[in-house]
Amino acid sequence: MAAAAGGAHARRSRITVAEVPVHIIQRGNNRRACFFADADYELDLAHLQALAAKFECAVHATCLMTNHVQLLLTPQQANGCGLLMKHLGQRYVRHVNRTYGHSGTLWEGRGAISPKRKYRPRRDFRS
Numbered sequence: 001m002a003a004a005a006g007g008a009h010a011r012r013s014r015i016t017v018a019e020v021p022v023h024i025i026q027r028g029n030n031r032r033a034c035f036f037a038d039a040d041y042e043l044d045l046a047h048l049q050a051l052a053a054k055f056e057c058a059v060h061a062t063c064l065m066t067n068h069v070q071l072l073l074t075p076q077q078a079n080g081c082g083l084l085m086k087h088l089g090q091r092y093v094r095h096v097n098r099t100y101g102h103s104g105t106l107w108e109g110r111g112a113i114s115p116k117r118k119y120r121p122r123r124d125f126r127s
Contacts, residue, residue, distance in 0.1 A: 016075060016078050016079070016080075016081050016082065016113065016115075017078055017115070018075060018076055018077050018078045018080070019074060019075070019076065020074065020075075020115050020116075021060065021072060021073065021074045021115070021116040022072070022073060022074070022075070022081055022113050022114060022115055022116060023070065023071070023072055023113070023114045023116050024069075024070065024071040024072075024073070024081065024085065024111055024112065024113050024114075025068060025069070025070050025111055025112045026068060026069045026070075026071075026085070026089070026107055026108075026111035027067065027068040027107070027108045027111070028067040028068060028106060028107065028108065029105055029106060029107060029108045030108065031067050031068075031108070032067060033066050033067050034066070034067060034068070034069075034092075034096070034106050034107070035064060035065075035066055036096075036100060040092075040095070040096070040099075041064050043092070043095060044064060044069070044088070044092050045062065045064070047087075047088055047091045047092060048062065048071075048084075048088055051084045051087050051088050051091075052073065052084060054084075054087075055075070055077070055080045055083045055084045055087075056075065056076035056077055056080055057073045057074065057075045057076065057080045057081065057084050058073060058074045058076075059071065059072075059073045060072045060073060060074065072116070081113060085110070085111060089106075089107055092106070093105070093106045093107070
């Protein structure tokens with residue numbers, strides 16, 4: 001991988017495939033809390049539902065813990081997961097920074113995305 005300006009390496013591109021389920025883990029920065037009240041969980045789930053529809057991702061399972069989020073979803077387009085997570089993170093971090101007077105990043109990096117080839121969903125989050 002070629003070094004970017006200043007000697008830093010460019011971030012590797014994610015490889016995602018349409019219609020292949022993925023498991024996503026997004027941790028709070030330094031494993032710190034990213035949800036502070038019940039309303040935060042509700043807002044994040046509402047944003048998730050709207051963005052999943054917008055970027056054509058079927059959400060099969062969610063797990064929102066105090067300091068991390070886990071999702072199981074299937075994108076209909078190869079770039080669906082990345083776009084969903086980018087916009088979800090931007091919306092939620094904006095909320096946290098405004099509501100709680102925080103600044104800067106809330107999440108630790110881009111999160112981990114792993115394909116799950118054998119997963120067969122029984123029911124969609126949106127149904």
